[in-house]
Amino acid sequence: MRKIYVLDTNVLLQDPNSIFAFEDNEVVIPAIVLEEIDSKKRNADEIGRNARQISRMLDNLRTRGRIHDGIKLDNGGKLKVELNHRSFMKLQEVFGEITSDNRILAVALNYHLEEQEQTDPRPVIIVSKDTLVRIKADVLGLPAEDYLTDRIVNASDMFMGYLTLRVHPSVIDEFYTYRFLSVPALNLGYPLHPHEFVILRDEMGTSKSALLKVNAEGKKLEPLYLSNEPIWGIAARNAQQRMALELLLSDDIPLVTLTGKAGTGKTLLTLAAGLMKVEDDRKYKKLLIARPVVPMGKDIGYLPGEKDEKLRPWMQPIYDNLEFLFDTKKPGDIDKVLAGLGSIQVEALTYIRGRSIPGQFIIIDEAQNLSKHEVKTIVSRVGEGSKIVLLGDPDQIDHPYLDASSNGLTYVVEKFKEQQISGHITLERGERSHLAQLAADLL
Incomplete structure (x- = not known):
């Protein structure tokens, strides 16, 4: 009817x-x-x-x-x-x-x-x-x-970027002996995505385990390329953070998406990786950090001053992380540091349309507040030799017409999960503080 x-x-x-x-x-x-x-x-x-x-x-x-x-x-x-x-x-x-x-x-x-x-x-x-x-x-x-046609995926089915498999201990021993495993040999009954991570645990209940990554072709499980050495004073505190750093520091993965609750380390880890690639390795000529100008709660209206002064309140979370990484002692020191380096640019996404951005490490924070159209505009700005990282928490959306299943960040995660040039990790464990973790879980 x-x-x-x-x-x-x-x-x-x-x-x-x-x-x-x-x-x-x-x-x-x-x-x-x-x-x-x-x-x-x-x-x-x-x-x-x-x-x-x-x-x-x-x-x-x-x-x-x-x-x-x-x-x-x-x-x-x-x-x-x-x-x-x-x-x-x-x-x-x-x-x-x-x-x-x-x-x-x-x-x-x-x-x-x-x-x-x-x-x-x-x-x-x-x-x-x-x-x-x-x-x-x-x-x-x-x-x-509800209008669900624009829903990308159900919240319970969102791609995590990793999975845990319980296997016979001989499988773990085989990996440590030959330094790889064949995906078809595991007989999973479903494919693994490129750059997806796998945690192997002993089905017998012992502490034997292994952390592996699917190769770009999705056919082999290989060991992580990077060690867990600190980067700009930041070291991974859990398995998911180590997976995130593996993706952030891999030069052959130009698109990385990180999701997770507040305090899981998304922004800090990405900034540390970006600083290493730009300042230490000279892989990229500039570190570009941007976030959408979407207020939480009632908008405070127009702000006084020039462009940089207007943007400062919106970009303050970025500056807070940079102050921690550069270990600045006094207010205003971070501005002197950034002015002296000249290779770090912090700005709003308002000014990105029409640009072509080659040779840069690009960080888009709070990407869950972007629509599908906006995220397409941003990712399509990426020029030759650039890497872009999208960060956000799909459960903390301030945009009036978006939700966890229809925002731009979730859209990119789902659309690119089978591509060899991208990688994704969902961070679950908060590392900011015990209070922040409880707040994220209980409130």
């Missing part, structure tokens, strides 16, 4: 192509949604870009007929901008205030009541990224769904 889907504004602002995602069903856009999209189209961010894109798409679809009468889509569905089912009378009994959300709900409710009078009524479903809108719909007896 065909259905009627009433779309909330946030669905279109999240994915302008969502109007084509409902197969041969009828898609209804309430008139208030067009007004909300119009109010966003001048924004200079991803939301503004999507507002302009959906505006252009609707304008192109006008050539097929009058949108408020309904037009056929290529997938067999129908698109309609609703002007008539706007009466607030039925909804006012439950929700008195005429807000934008309630006006969208009123359209869905009026459609539902109208369909119930038909011989073969069609289900009317409201689609929204807003949890409270879905709850209100449930109160009204309307089916409501």
Whole structure:
């Protein structure tokens, strides 16, 4: 049976192509949604870009007929901008205030009541990224769904970058004897990804174990190339951190993604590796560190001063880690150090569009706040001889239209996990402090 889907504004602002995602069903856009999209189209961010894109798409679809009468889509569905089912009378009994959300709900409710009078009524479903809108719909007896088409992977199925195998002790002995293992010989029943790590543990319960890495072709398990020597005073404190350093310091892996809770060492390890590659090994000519300007909580508004002064509060977490690595004693010393080196650049992602960045070690912090489009723009800036590292915690997202399963960082992890030029690790154990680890786990 065909259905009627009433779309909330946030669905279109999240994915302008969502109007084509409902197969041969009828898609209804309430008139208030067009007004909300119009109010966003001048924004200079991803939301503004999507507002302009959906505006252009609707304008192109006008050539097929009058949108408020309904037009056929290529997938067999129908698109309609609703002007008539706007009466607030039925909804006012439950929700008195005429807000934008309630006006969208009123359209869905009026459609539902109208369909119930038909011989073969069609289900009317409201689609929204807003949890409270879905709850209100449930109160009204309307089916409501989240928009999941843009979801990259379920949170429980996210690629970790490593796995633990319990094997017979003879397998571990074989590895230490020959310094490699054949992946097919393990008879896992599933493939291993390039640069994925494997922890072998004795199935008999002894302490015998081994840490290996899948080669670029995905056919062999090999020992880690790097020892666990400190890098700029930083040494790996657990197995996942050692895996991360292996990826960060490997010159044949130009794309690395690191995810993990606060305090797991993502930023500090990456900065230490970047400083070693730029300052010690001279592999790259510059260390470029950037992060999206997305506030946590209420935005404090415009900041005074020149560009560097405006960016300083946003970039302060980076400077905190650099102060630790350079062991500066007084406030302001880190600025003198960076000015003297000249090879470390800290900036906002706002200025990266249109650039080509060759021969640099690029660190993108807080990448979970990037959309799929934004992360594509950033990774496609990487020039010849550069390495880019994306860091973030998919469970700490400040962007209003992203979640753990639909953000740009998760998108890159899943799309590149089978590529020979990339590697990923999920850091799980906090090393900042016992308090920070408890906060990440309990709060």
